[in-house]
Amino acid sequence: MKEFGYERAVDAASAVARVAAHPDAVFLGGGTNLVDHMKLGVTRPDLLVDVTRLPFGEVRVADDGGLRVGAAVRNSDLAVHPAVRERYPALSRALLAGASGQLRNLATTAGNLLQRTRCVYFQDVTTPCNKREPHSGCSALSGYTRYHAILGASEQCVAVHPSDLAVALTALDASVVVHGVEAERTIPITELYRLPGDVPSRDTVLEHGDLITEVYLPPLPFARRSTYRKIRDRASYAFALVSVAAALDLDDTGGPAPVIRDARLALGGVAHRPWRAWRAEESLRGRPAVEAVFRQAADEELADANPLPDNGFKVPMATGAIVAVLRDLAAAP
Amino acid sequence: MHLEITLHVDGERRVLALDTRTTLLDALRDHLGVMSPKKGCDHGQCGACTVLLDGRRVVICLAPAVAHDGSRITTAAGLAASAQTAGESAAEALHPVQQAFVEHDALQCGYCTPGQVCSAVGMLAEFAEGWPSHATTDLTSPPDLTDDEIRERMSGNLCRCGAYVNIVAAIRAAAVEAGEAEDPVVPEPDVAV
Numbered sequence: 445m446k447e448f449g450y451e452r453a454v455d456a457a458s459a460v461a462r463v464a465a466h467p468d469a470v471f472l473g474g475g476t477n478l479v480d481h482m483k484l485g486v487t488r489p490d491l492l493v494d495v496t497r498l499p500f501g502e503v504r505v506a507d508d509g510g511l512r513v514g515a516a517v518r519n520s521d522l523a524v525h526p527a528v529r530e531r532y533p534a535l536s537r538a539l540l541a542g543a544s545g546q547l548r549n550l551a552t553t554a555g556n557l558l559q560r561t562r563c564v565y566f567q568d569v570t571t572p573c574n575k576r577e578p579h580s581g582c583s584a585l586s587g588y589t590r591y592h593a594i595l596g597a598s599e600q601c602v603a604v605h606p607s608d609l610a611v612a613l614t615a616l617d618a619s620v621v622v623h624g625v626e627a628e629r630t631i632p633i634t635e636l637y638r639l640p641g642d643v644p645s646r647d648t649v650l651e652h653g654d655l656i657t658e659v660y661l662p663p664l665p666f667a668r669r670s671t672y673r674k675i676r677d678r679a680s681y682a683f684a685l686v687s688v689a690a691a692l693d694l695d696d697t698g699g700p701a702p703v704i705r706d707a708r709l710a711l712g713g714v715a716h717r718p719w720r721a722w723r724a725e726e727s728l729r730g731r732p733a734v735e736a737v738f739r740q741a742a743d744e745e746l747a748d749a750n751p752l753p754d755n756g757f758k759v760p761m762a763t764g765a766i767v768a769v770l771r772d773l774a775a776a777p
Numbered sequence: 778m779h780l781e782i783t784l785h786v787d788g789e790r791r792v793l794a795l796d797t798r799t800t801l802l803d804a805l806r807d808h809l810g811v812m813s814p815k816k817g818c819d820h821g822q823c824g825a826c827t828v829l830l831d832g833r834r835v836v837i838c839l840a841p842a843v844a845h846d847g848s849r850i851t852t853a854a855g856l857a858a859s860a861q862t863a864g865e866s867a868a869e870a871l872h873p874v875q876q877a878f879v880e881h882d883a884l885q886c887g888y889c890t891p892g893q894v895c896s897a898v899g900m901l902a903e904f905a906e907g908w909p910s911h912a913t914t915d916l917t918s919p920p921d922l923t924d925d926e927i928r929e930r931m932s933g934n935l936c937r938c939g940a941y942v943n944i945v946a947a948i949r950a951a952a953v954e955a956g957e958a959e960d961p962v963v964p965e966p967d968v969a970v
Contacts, residue, residue: 449778450797450843472844479800479839480820492797494844520833524908529916540911544933545900546827546836680911680932 445482449491456500456623456657459493464625464653471495471655473516473555476547481560485569486576496552500657503527509663515554515656519609520545522553532661534670534689538612541674544681554656557610557620557636560647561603561716562683563592574600575644589752591685594759596715601644602752604713605637606683611712612672613659614720615689621658622650630660637717644716666693666706669776673769674712675761686758687712688765692773694733701732702774709745709770711762721745724766733774735767742766782846786811787855801837801845802826805852813852813891817935824934827892827899828852834899836892836933853891856898874898874951881947885938893934897948900930901957922958924949 450472453459463469469491472478481487500514503525511527522528523539543551565571565583572581584592584602592602610633619632636648650656670691676682689710696702707728709721724745731737742763749759781794784801786809793808802819805811805828814837817825821839828837829851837850851859853875861870871879874897884890904922912929913920920926927945936944952958 445798447778448797450780450841452844472841475841475844476821476839479841483820492841492844496844520903520908524906529909533916536909536916537911540909540913544824544836545903545930546824546834546896546933547821549830549833549835549899550840680929 445485446488446490448482448489450494451491452494453498456495456498456655459495459498460623460625460653460655462491463493463655466491467652469493473552474518474547474550475555476543476551477555477559481567484567486560486567495655498657506660511661513553513659513661515552515658517553519543519548519551519553519556522609523548530668532612532616532664532667532670534615534667534672534691535609535612535661537672538608538674538687538689541672541684541687542608553609553659554620556607557613557633557656557659558648558650559607562606563603564588566603575603575640578643578645585752589754591683591713592752592755593715594749594751594755594762595711595719595746596639596717597750598640598642598644600642601640601716603640603644603716605647605715605717607718608672608674608684608687608712610637611687611710611718612689613661614718615691615708615710616661616664616667616670617708618659618661620656621660623655623657624651625653628657633659633718634720640716647716664691664708667691667708669694669773670708671769671773673765675765684713686714686762686765688762688769690766690769690773692733692770694774699732701734704728704731704733704737707770709741709766711745711766714749714758714762721766723747728770733770735771738767738770739763741770780843780846782843784809784842784845784847785849787850787852787858795842797841797843799842801828801830801840801842801850804842805837805850811852811854813854814895815888815891817889817892822935823889823892824896825889825892827896827934829895829899832899832902834896834903851895853894856894872898873954874901874948877947877951877954878944881943881950882940883943883947884936884940889934889936889938893931893936893944896931896934897944897951900927901948901952901955904930904952905957922949922952927952 691708693706694702711719724741727741815825817823856872
């Protein structure tokens with residue numbers, strides 16, 4: 445591993461200034477992804493600025509009734525927070541489906557959001573990868589593509605985003621508060637992540653030196669009827685083949701089936717970013733909460749899917765997962 | 778770059794100067810001679826290096842030691858020492874979870890065992906706090922420590938000998954003893970096949 449300096453940040457402004465002025469500096473959170481990449485040679489920073497002891501370690505109820513989650517809150521603490529379990533079960537379930545107990549005790553909220561793809565070619569420095577080494581080529585395109593994208597990929601990159609948390613936050617209309625070099629700004633999570641296009645090396649719209657300090661969850665009362673389902677090759681401790689985060693707002697004041705007033709839906713494991721299923725949501729609104737409606741919404745969302753040689757199964761898997769999750773949510777008391 | 782840090786390892790204060798590249802695992806094993814946490818994968822995937830860090834179970838192969846200056850670490854060896862009673866040597870003393878591993882033959886080669894034990898102790902503490910898991914049906918009421926719950930909560934510890942069945946039994950027994958779980962009800966054999 446390349447030698448590096450280590451500094452403990454004393455406040456957000458100086459941490460941002462330090463990293464912004466230093467091209468090969470990075471922020472250190474729990475380190476569970478970053479340090480692994482340093483060992484593998486995937487990333488070679490020469491300065492780590494540790495932001496875990498900055499005052500971003502709390503979950504607070506916002507003035508509007510939403511939640512403000514500090515960037516340094518550990519994944520385990522966020523998953524078990526009473527307000528999250530009660531009001532945003534999809535968020536709890538997404539976190540609990542990720543990694544292992546030991547890793548969740550280390551990993552931070554912002555670190556989870558900024559973890560990088562688990563594409564095996566990205567992590568193997570002996571193989572070409574446009575994300576790791578721009579213009580070197582994509583090994584996945586002619587390689588093993590079981591774990592890769594079916595939506596929104598480019599000829600440059602077919603990697604998927606690995607975070608479960610990010611999928612739940614994408615469904616729940618969350619945003620991130622970013623302390624930048626110039627000013628603080630708020631970015632909806634649906635606009636934080638990029639599709640690969642011609643610049644797959646950039647996962648997000650953040651600039652070098654930008655520090656996520658907080659995640660904001662709007663009140664979204666119907667998120668009490670939300671959940672997260674993850675399908676993977678092992679029952680536990682594996683990344684998603686496909687995952688679904690969903691929330692349903694039902695009007696069951698009349699008729700044989702309740703009517704869908706509103707819905708939130710996002711997919712994981714299918715694209716370079718957590719995939720907000722806008723099209724499916726639009727299809728669901730105002731219609732009865734029955735299986736045929738769920739299936740039609742899923743089909744509309746996946747109409748543009750473009751599977752690779754080894755991952756055609758993800759299309760019916762995502763369709764089935766969407767239908768199953770919506771059916772369970774509609775049937776919940 | 779070298780930095781001086783202080784670690785409290787199994788109750789002992791240790792001061793050491795480390796290259797920033799040193800992980801907590803290497804600091805313990807290579808610099809302090811604390812060999813209880815094991816190096817398995819060294820990539821956060823196997824759980825062999827699990828210890829209690831400020832009371833919580835974590836893997837320490839991905840933790841830069843300099844980022845954990847001042848922390849308190851309990852290894853499996855430290856768990857045993859903390860269970861030592863009067864008239865018993867440190868080598869004889871075992872934590873109840875360790876005792877349960879011995880009684881249930883919950884290991885073969887033993888390499889993953891210190892990590893399994895630390896993980897189980899940390900996991901039972903999380904359970905006692907009412908933490909749900911991926912296997913929990915209802916997020917808002919206290920879960921039961923079923924075998925499914927134990928398996929899910931221990932999925933971060935691999936055992937290549939495949940002693941999982943007895944590891945689950947050992948943890949369940951330790952939990953029953955600690956009052957965290959009830960003895961499983963053995964179903965009546967189904968004779969009407």
